[in-house]
Amino acid sequence: MSWKNTKRWEKIVERTDWQKRSKDIASYIQPNSVVLEFGCYDQSLKTYLPEGCRYIGSDLYARGEDTLVCDLDAEELADFPVADVAVFAGVLEYVKNVGKVLDRLTTEQIVCTYALRPPFPYHTKRNEFERLFTERGYKLETFTNGTSRTSYNSPEWHLWHWRKDDTS
Ligand SMILES: C[S@@+](CC[C@H](N)C(=O)[O-])C[C@H]1O[C@@H](n2cnc3c(N)ncnc32)[C@H](O)[C@@H]1O
Numbered sequence: 001m002s003w004k005n006t007k008r009w010e011k012i013v014e015r016t017d018w019q020k021r022s023k024d025i026a027s028y029i030q031p032n033s034v035v036l037e038f039g040c041y042d043q044s045l046k047t048y049l050p051e052g053c054r055y056i057g058s059d060l061y062a063r064g065e066d067t068l069v070c071d072l073d074a075e076e077l078a079d080f081p082v083a084d085v086a087v088f089a090g091v092l093e094y095v096k097n098v099g100k101v102l103d104r105l106t107t108e109q110i111v112c113t114y115a116l117r118p119p120f121p122y123h124t125k126r127n128e129f130e131r132l133f134t135e136r137g138y139k140l141e142t143f144t145n146g147t148s149r150t151s152y153n154s155p156e157w158h159l160w161h162w163r164k165d166d167t168s
Contacts, residue, residue: 004121006094010061012042019044021089021113028111028142028161029053029085036083036107038072039091056081073097077104088112090157093120099132108164110138115157130160139165 018041026048029035033053037045040057043064049055058068058080068081072095080086086107092098092114102110110133116126130140142161 003119004094006060009041009059012063015042018042018090023048024159025087025089025111025113026050028109029087033084034082035085035087036081037087037089038070038101039088039094040067041090045087045089056083072101077101080104080106083107085109085111088114093122096122098122098129099136102132102136105136110162111159112162113157113159117156126158133160133162137165138162 022045026045029049031050031052033049034056035045035049035053036056036058037043038058040059040063043055043057046055046057056068057063057066058070060069060071061067062069070078070080072091077100084107086105086109088110090113092101092112095101114123114129116123116129133140139162140160141163142159144159145156
C-alpha cells in the first residue's frame with residue numbers, strides 16, 4: 001500500500017479503532033460548541049459530541065451531502081466556516097503544509113492527532129510540529145500519547161488540545 005494513495009479512503013469501511021479515537025476526541029469538546037472536523041471520514045465524531053454541539057464535517061470525499069469537500073493540500077484554500085473547535089484526526093500526516101492550513105483557521109480551540117514518525121507521507125519532530133501552533137497564538141492545554149489511550153492498532157501517534165492564548 002502506498003501511504004500517499006488517498007484513493008483508499010474514498011469508500012468507507014468500518015474502523016472501530018478510529019471510532020474509539022473520535023470518542024476520545026469528543027471528551028475534549030464542550031457542550032454547545034460548533035465543531036469543524038477535517039478528514040472526517042465516517043463522521044463518527046458527530047455521534048459522540050456533547051449536548052448542543054453543531055457539527056461540520058469536511059473531507060477530500062463527500063461523506064453525505066452536507067460534507068464540506070476540501071483538499072487540505074490544495075494550492076488555494078478557501079475560507080473555512082466559522083467554528084469554535086477544529087478537529088484533525090489522522091489527517092495532518094497527509095498534509096504537506098500544515099502551517100498554511102492553520103493560517104486559515106479562526107477557531108478558539110484545536111484538537112488534533114499526529115504521528116511523529118514514518119511511514120506517513122509527512123511527519124516532523126514534536127517541537128517543530130508544536131511550533132506551528134504556538135507561532136499562531138495557540139497554547140497547549142493537553143498532550144497525550146494517543147496510542148495508549150485507545151489501544152489504536154497503528155504506528156505511534158499523539159493527541160494535542162490547543163487553545164488560543166488571549167495573552168499573546
Ligand atoms: C486516516 S483517515 C482518518 C479518519 C478519521 N478522521 C479518524 O482517524 O478518526 C484520513 C481521512 O482524511 C482524509 N484526507 C486525507 N488527505 C486529505 C486531504 N489532503 N484533505 C482533506 N482530507 C484528507 C481522508 O479522505 C480520510 O477520510
